[in-house]
Amino acid sequence: MDRYCVIGNPIGHSKSPAIHAAFARQAGQALSYETCLAPLDGFADTVHKLIDSGYRGANVTVPFKIAAAELAGTLTERARAAGAVNTLSFRDGRIAGDNTDGAGLVNDILHNAGVAIAGKRVLLLGAGGAARGVILPLLEQAPAELVIANRTLATAEALVKQFGSPLLRASEFQRLSGAFDIVVNATSASLAGDLPPIPPETFCPETLALDMMYGKQPTVFMEFAARHGATVRDGLGMLVEQAAEAFATWRGVRPDTAGVLLHMRSQL
Incomplete structure (x- = not known):
């Protein structure tokens, strides 16, 4: 065996x-x-x-x-x-x-959530290891744009430079503007019951908000996104x-x- x-x-x-x-x-x-x-x-x-x-x-x-x-x-x-x-x-x-983390995320969005990534405005929260592991598979789906938002702008900018794609852009959390089609929380904030400081306008009724964390109850991020109209999903x-x-x-x-x-x- x-x-x-x-x-x-x-x-x-x-x-x-x-x-x-x-x-x-x-x-x-x-x-x-x-x-x-x-x-x-x-x-x-x-x-x-x-x-x-x-x-x-x-x-x-x-x-x-x-x-x-x-x-x-x-x-x-x-x-x-x-x-x-x-x-x-x-x-x-x-x-x-x-x-296989990025492929897992993409397959969950495409097949389980039934949401296309191609041509969509995608936001990735966090610039650590969890975020780095999903950038290439997300880019391969040809989104309209992939914004990496992080508390420290320089860290997000370093990832944009590393991948060198014209689809990538870096931002601080507070400087995000407009609603996104897909928002992925790759920060560890949910482990501490915390929330990345993102504007409520990040979400709308057409937004899929996915937290990489999962549990019996929705995370703080999922609750916040749902209050502002998004469809929410955890990382299971x-x-x-x-x-x-x-x-x-x-x-x-x-x-x-x-x-x-x-x-x-x-x-x-």
């Missing part, structure tokens, strides 16, 4: 084993998938031990995504653009790195979709995510 895991610290809260077990049942794939707690200073050693034990791949979560990119011998274009890896594949002693769909992308990378089979997403929602 092929073995996979998700590496992190902490890791006990991870929903990845349940998601991948559901995908395996659906696809008739014989595999095991568990959590792996790595020491904060022992990520590389942990990965090599997994390889020596016959593992075929691993997902990577906080705080090891950058370390995973540094460890991988080869990177996909989207992993290089993100500067971080959440999916490792092991073959013949070699380590290949990918980042993105989580399931990025897992499906990793599963397809490993197994060559793309699982149907709809039923798995409904089941995971019922378990919150």
